[in-house]
Amino acid sequence: MTMDYAGPERRRGGPDRRTLDRQIRILIVDDHALFRVGIRRILEDERDFDVVGEAIDARSAESAASQLLPDVVLLDLSIPAPGGIEVTQRIKREIPSCGIVVLAAEEDEDQLFDAIKAGAAAYVLKDVAPEDLVAIVRRVSQGEYLINDKVFSQPSVASRVLKEFRELAIFGQEAAPIFAPLSPREVEILDNIARGMTNKQVAYALSISEQTVKNHMSSILRKLSVNDRTQAVVYAMKQGWIRIPED
Secondary structure (H helix, E strand, O other), rough: OOOOOOOOHOOOOOOOHHHHHEEEEEEEEEEOOHHHHHHHHHHHHHOOOEEEEEEOHHHHEEEEHHHHHHOOOEEEEEEEEEEEHHHHHHHHHHHHOEEEEEEOOOOOOHHHHHHHOOOEEEEEEEEOOOHHHHHHHHHHHHOOOOOOOOOHHOOOOOOOOHHHHHHHHHHHHHOOOOOOOOOOHHHHHHHHHHOOOOOHHHHHEEEEHHHHHHHHHHHHHHHHOOOHHHHHHHHHHOOOOOOOOOO
């Protein structure tokens, strides 16, 4: 596979100057040196990206993630055993805030479904255009779960996901959690609502507008397929995404 290198002249569509104060820390995991070099060259051309490390297998990936605490991990699903899915689960368990972009050689429904269960934020084919990969990394670093759009564009995978969510709703904590489809900000908002806060109070506590809170709540209700904030809070507590508030 070949990659086009995006030079400085292609940075015009990059981030706003205000976002450059915070570097997005990125870890690349792939057992092919040439691919890692190509990815690094693309990412390092972006002023708000900081490629903090590379890894070639599961052990080095987990070690690098725990030491470097990246915001985003680009992870090849086909790395040697135990493989990319297992590594995704382990990294998400240790660093919940880390967004993992899994890279696949081809479309595979079973891989996609397993990536969702493992907590991946995006499922991307390795022939992705450089500018698209850059955009994906930025969005994932902001807590977006782009994998949702991928899932619901494939009905057979979507039906499997919804089936597992129904089982979670029926069996509660006894069922193995599938993944947290909410962004870190949405979880934060739900956590505050679980403490009895109104939208206005949540907005004040998080230094955002009340309309922004309402927008997040609409997204939460849609993602969890529930009708109101109470159901959303109960569901999130059952899955362990938020803590049960103390008296």
